[in-house]
Amino acid sequence: MSAGPLDGLTVLEVSSFVAAPLGGLTLAQLGADVIRIDPVGGAADQGRWPLSPSGTSLFWTGLNKGKRSVTVSFRAPEGRQIIADLVRASGAGGGVVLTNAVGQAWLSYPELARIRPDLIHLQILGYRDGRAAVDYTVNAETGFPLVTGPDTLEGPVNHVLPAWDVACGLYAAVGLLAAERRRARSGAGSQISLALADVAMAVAGNLGLLAEAQLGQDRPRIGNHLFGGLARDFRTADGQRIMLVALTRRHFADLGRVTGLADTFAELERLLGADFSTDGDRFRHREVITALLEPWIAVRPLAEIEREFAGTSVLWSRYRKFTEIDLSGDPLLAQISQPGVGSLLAPASPLVVEGAADVRPAPALGTDTGPVLTGLLGLTEAEVSSLAERGIIGLPS
Amino acid sequence: MSAGPLDGLTVLEVSSFVAAPLGGLTLAQLGADVIRIDPVGGAADQGRWPLSPSGTSLFWTGLNKGKRSVTVSFRAPEGRQIIADLVRASGAGGGVVLTNAVGQAWLSYPELARIRPDLIHLQILGYRDGRAAVDYTVNAETGFPLVTGPDTLEGPVNHVLPAWDVACGLYAAVGLLAAERRRARSGAGSQISLALADVAMAVAGNLGLLAEAQLGQDRPRIGNHLFGGLARDFRTADGQRIMLVALTRRHFADLGRVTGLADTFAELERLLGADFSTDGDRFRHREVITALLEPWIAVRPLAEIEREFAGTSVLWSRYRKFTEIDLSGDPLLAQISQPGVGSLLAPASPLVVEGAADVRPAPALGTDTGPVLTGLLGLTEAEVSSLAERGIIGLPS
Numbered sequence: 001m002s003a004g005p006l007d008g009l010t011v012l013e014v015s016s017f018v019a020a021p022l023g024g025l026t027l028a029q030l031g032a033d034v035i036r037i038d039p040v041g042g043a044a045d046q047g048r049w050p051l052s053p054s055g056t057s058l059f060w061t062g063l064n065k066g067k068r069s070v071t072v073s074f075r076a077p078e079g080r081q082i083i084a085d086l087v088r089a090s091g092a093g094g095g096v097v098l099t100n101a102v103g104q105a106w107l108s109y110p111e112l113a114r115i116r117p118d119l120i121h122l123q124i125l126g127y128r129d130g131r132a133a134v135d136y137t138v139n140a141e142t143g144f145p146l147v148t149g150p151d152t153l154e155g156p157v158n159h160v161l162p163a164w165d166v167a168c169g170l171y172a173a174v175g176l177l178a179a180e181r182r183r184a185r186s187g188a189g190s191q192i193s194l195a196l197a198d199v200a201m202a203v204a205g206n207l208g209l210l211a212e213a214q215l216g217q218d219r220p221r222i223g224n225h226l227f228g229g230l231a232r233d234f235r236t237a238d239g240q241r242i243m244l245v246a247l248t249r250r251h252f253a254d255l256g257r258v259t260g261l262a263d264t265f266a267e268l269e270r271l272l273g274a275d276f277s278t279d280g281d282r283f284r285h286r287e288v289i290t291a292l293l294e295p296w297i298a299v300r301p302l303a304e305i306e307r308e309f310a311g312t313s314v315l316w317s318r319y320r321k322f323t324e325i326d327l328s329g330d331p332l333l334a335q336i337s338q339p340g341v342g343s344l345l346a347p348a349s350p351l352v353v354e355g356a357a358d359v360r361p362a363p364a365l366g367t368d369t370g371p372v373l374t375g376l377l378g379l380t381e382a383e384v385s386s387l388a389e390r391g392i393i394g395l396p397s
Numbered sequence: 398m399s400a401g402p403l404d405g406l407t408v409l410e411v412s413s414f415v416a417a418p419l420g421g422l423t424l425a426q427l428g429a430d431v432i433r434i435d436p437v438g439g440a441a442d443q444g445r446w447p448l449s450p451s452g453t454s455l456f457w458t459g460l461n462k463g464k465r466s467v468t469v470s471f472r473a474p475e476g477r478q479i480i481a482d483l484v485r486a487s488g489a490g491g492g493v494v495l496t497n498a499v500g501q502a503w504l505s506y507p508e509l510a511r512i513r514p515d516l517i518h519l520q521i522l523g524y525r526d527g528r529a530a531v532d533y534t535v536n537a538e539t540g541f542p543l544v545t546g547p548d549t550l551e552g553p554v555n556h557v558l559p560a561w562d563v564a565c566g567l568y569a570a571v572g573l574l575a576a577e578r579r580r581a582r583s584g585a586g587s588q589i590s591l592a593l594a595d596v597a598m599a600v601a602g603n604l605g606l607l608a609e610a611q612l613g614q615d616r617p618r619i620g621n622h623l624f625g626g627l628a629r630d631f632r633t634a635d636g637q638r639i640m641l642v643a644l645t646r647r648h649f650a651d652l653g654r655v656t657g658l659a660d661t662f663a664e665l666e667r668l669l670g671a672d673f674s675t676d677g678d679r680f681r682h683r684e685v686i687t688a689l690l691e692p693w694i695a696v697r698p699l700a701e702i703e704r705e706f707a708g709t710s711v712l713w714s715r716y717r718k719f720t721e722i723d724l725s726g727d728p729l730l731a732q733i734s735q736p737g738v739g740s741l742l743a744p745a746s747p748l749v750v751e752g753a754a755d756v757r758p759a760p761a762l763g764t765d766t767g768p769v770l771t772g773l774l775g776l777t778e779a780e781v782s783s784l785a786e787r788g789i790i791g792l793p794s
Contacts, residue, residue, distance in 0.1 A: 003583065005575035018604070025603060026568070030575045044645050049625025049677065050609040050616075058605035058612075059625075065603075128728060128749070136628050137712050140640035143719035145630075148557050149546045156630050156638055156716045158621045160545050163560040166600055168747075170567035171423070175748040177574035178402035178427045182752070184581060186400065190750050198729045198747035203563055204719070205730070205744035206422060206462075207415070208455035212447040213719040214741050215455075219447075224555045228446025228456075231533050233542075233553050241553055243537035248441050280446065315534050319553045322540035322601070322610040331525060332595045333602070344611050347602035350565075350595035351572040352525070353587050355579070 004031025004355035009180065010090040011035065013067070013098045014083070014107060016043040018135070018162050019196065020100040020124050021063040022169030027176065029349035029357050034067040035090075035372060037083060039074045040394035042365050056340025065336075065346060066360035068368035071394030078392045080106045082373070084115055089376045091116040094183070096176045100124035102132070109191040118189040120179045122172055128195040135162040138200045143209065147221045168199045225290075230282035232290050233319065238301040244293070245315040249277040254312040259296045265289070334359035366394040401428020401752035406577065407487040408432065410464070410495045411480070411504060413440040415532070415559050416593065417497040417521050418460040419566030424573065426746035426754050431464040432487075432769060434480060436471045437791035439762050453737025462733075462743060463757035465765035468791030475789045477503045479770070481512055486773045488513040491580070493573045497521035499529070506588040515586040517576045519569055525592040532559040535597045540606065544618045565596045622687075627679035629687050630716065635698040641690070642712040646674040651709040656693045662686070731756035763791040 009032040013024040021036070028034040038046070048059040070086075073079035084106070087097060101107050102125060109121040126133030136158060139145060145156035172194055179190035204210050212219060224233045224243075230252065231245040246252040256262030265276055268288065274281040282289065297305065302318060309316055327333055333345040338361040348359045373379045373393065387393045406429040410421040418433070425431040435443070445456040467483075470476035481503070484494060498504050499522060506518040523530030533555060536542060542553035569591055576587035601607050609616060621630045621640075627649065628642040643649040653659030662673055665685065671678040679686065694702065699715060706713055724730055730742040735758040745756045770776045770790065784790045 003579065005572075005579045005587070007579075009578075022603060026571055030571075047676070049680065050605050050614060051677075052608075052612060058608040060605075062603045062605040062608060132710070132712060133714070134642055134644065134712055136623060136642050137640050137714035140630075140638075140714040140716045141722070143717055143722060144556075144558050145640075146716055146718055149554050150550070153547070155632070156621065156640070157546050157554060158623075158630070158640070159541075159556055159558070159560070160624070161541050161556070161560055161600070162604070163556070163558055163563070166560070167563050167567060170564060170571060171747055174423055174427075174567060174570045174574065175402075175750060177571065177578065178748075179750060180578060181406075181574065181581070182400065182402045182404075184578070190402070192748055192750040194748055198744075198749075201722075201727065201729055202744040202747045203558070206419060206459045207559070208447050208457075208459040209719050210722070210724065210730075210744070211449075211455040211459060211735075211738065211741050213722065214724070215449060215738075216720065217447060218718065218720050224553065226533060226555075227557070233537075233555070235552070241537075243534055243542075243553070243555070245531055245533050247531060279444070280448075283446065313529070315529060315531055317530070317534035317537040319537045319543055320540055321543055321615065322606050323613070323615050325538070325540060325598075325607070325610065327607065327611070330598065332598055333607075338608075341608065341612075344608050346608070347595075347599040350568055350599040351575075351589055351591055352595075353572060353576060353589040 004357060005353060006030040006032040007355070008094060009033065010095040011098055012037060012086055012090055012095060014101050015099060016045040018063065018165035019168035020098055020172065022166060023098055023172035024067060025063055025065060026170060026173040026349065028066040030351065031355060031357050035070055035086070035368070036064055036067045037070045037072065038365065040071045040391065046365065052341040054340055058341065061338050061341060061362040064362040066357055067363060068372060069363035069365055070369045070372050071366040073392050076392050082393065083107070084112065085377050087112050087119070088115050091118065094180060096120040096122070096180065098122050098172060098176060102130060113189065116189070118183060118187055120176060120183060120190045122175050122192040122194060124168060124172060125193060125195040127197045128193070133197050135165045135196065138164050138197050141197070142200045142204055143219070147219050149221070149223070151221045151223045164196055164200045167203055168194060168196050171199055225286050228283050229279050230286055230289060232286070234294060234297040236297055236302045236305060237299050240302045241319040242297070242302070242305065243317050243319065246282065247279070247315065250313050251315060252276060252282060254314050258308050258312055258314065259293060261292055261296065264292060336361045338362065339364045364396050367396045369393050369395055401754060402750060403427040403429040404752070405491060406430065407492040408495055409434060409483055409487055409492060411498050412496060413442040415460065415562035416565035417495055417569065419563060420495055420569035421464060422460055422462060423567060423570040423746070425463040427748065428752060428754050432467055432483070432765070433461055433464045434467045434469065435762065437468045437788065443762065449738040451737055455738065458735050458738060458759040461759040463754055464760060465769060466760035466762055467766045467769050468763040470789050473789050479790065480504070481509065482774050484509050484516070485512050488515065491577060493517040493519070493577065495519050495569060495573060499527060510586065513586070515580060515584055517573060517580060517587045519572050519589040519591060521565060521569060522590060522592040524594045525590070530594050532562045532593065535561050535594050538594070539597045539601055540616070544616050546618070546620070548618045548620045561593055561597045564600055565591060565593050568596055622683050625680050626676050627683055627686060629683070631691060631694040633694055633699045633702060634696050637699045638716040639694070639699070639702065640714050640716065643679065644676070644712065647710050648712060649673060649679060651711050655705050655709055655711065656690060658689055658693065661689060733758045735759065736761045761793050764793045766790050766792055
């Protein structure tokens, strides 16, 4: 059995909310020792909804699984010194700093690089110039909310998944590992910055949306249709909703065969002068194609549709509520005992690789302050107690 | 000037659509040499919309910027042998294989690891068991579409951003770099698999949504409100839409001060027995709080709102269409000359780090077949010509 991919990597994470914590979680689940450092009492995300009946944040515990939790006073010079000491100590094992705390000079690259010139430091920002932004304001600026949802709507539709935060956190993990590779080869540290707004613009650009806009093409709002392809939601005879996708010529041919509409589609192609083997023409004529599919689906219950599509290339899924997802037996998930919540199934890394970490619960706030300060910094138990008494550090309550 | 973070890393990418190409792009933008290998004539995503007026895919060119393009016949044994030879040759410089091609035994880890036991191979799948799935079917299964959009809707609202594909591509980049770190330390290769459906479930779990469901709490559909906080869209006097977010106590205090509603909010707290300094109570009473804010915003044009919020902590943004985004002067973007499209602004990596690659256009399909085969494999020009004449490889048209 080989070591975990990130065995020996120490991540000091001074973070809150989604992006930075998800970056740290991603590294923790591949074997890194991630130490989340919070102010005594917790950061602004400590009580973020959803909550367990006892008031523990399911959001916080979800994003901080398998990390160690250290709390120190960010205001007291002694507290800041402890963080600087951790940077010094963790560097020996190839440590990195990941933070979304802005405007704290003592946590900045220039300050901490004085301690370790080979420091790797990744700073998450709202905008590149340091102005604040969050997923929901960045999303408004991207263009996506005005093309999401039914084409009868006029206003914006916000996403519920904080997709930019998620992408930002994963970019952060990429950036830290890329810099770590360089340091392992050359000894050089890295100052990295990553703005949430840049993440959104980069992704929109990578998907072709900014190029489209520059060519003066206004992306239309097309409801649940897939732009440039054939896909839509349908309602079954028993009131279920399904998503149906025919991305390729083969998918579409199978769809025609199963539904008995192949001849109708062929006749329609002749009438319209279209070629439904191309995704462009399937998209241009999506309304008539899906109008033909609709009654076939509307008279069949879900179970029958499942039988009909079985063994074909047609891509489809039933829409589920979160509470309808069958979690049992999913190999991604493992049962953990989460302090403040109880026993629950929680996800491992989706990256299936030898040496990836088991699913571990999130720590209770401050659980590891003592062990980290005695272990990494060599403090005595008496020194730890004295710091706690003076409010410089926090211990678990 | 230090080398790029991923200088010397060769990525062989056999891919299509979003996830795997975005993974490769992410590495290319940090300095890796990413060789996208397609079947002669291109993969299924070659003509994916949106298109330029000349018919070039803005989607494909967006996701394959700064890569090299090699085309070979995937059916001819000689073509497959060329890919195996590239795996052997690229390994010396620390090569990795990234693919979403399923059911091609000759491209699989067991087959290619016979050539290089230290191979790093990441396979993107739909489901972990190999069944096909795409972003749009996976999304239907997550629960998000049934809680997105106006609370008056009954059916699902699909996202337009393929958020799961984006997350999957970034996870792939993380997985390859993590494995590369292990190989650099121990010499061991890695077989990695990554299922799109697992990515979606892992993210839903990390954000607390699966825990919430396990506790029997049904996430409500709340339109453009932010779950567990205070945030919503509003319409201004001049018909603009803005997103307004008060995540913290400070944001909310500033919002009360600017709008002159602070006393009203305080009186409301007393009447309701609520504490608006907590995000839980701001969320519980979101309807009445936003109903009070609405008229203040509705009588003010955007420019006045901008002045009022300037210098406060209040987070807000105007909703823009893609065509309304001002790209000029954005330091994320650089002008490139994209074959088939022309001159346009395209994004670099959002990771700002020394040695990150400049923004480079996507290659025309097959542009690098000759140079890669002569350079990496040592073929002669005559051998390349002969392979092209026999249809084993493709050259640029």
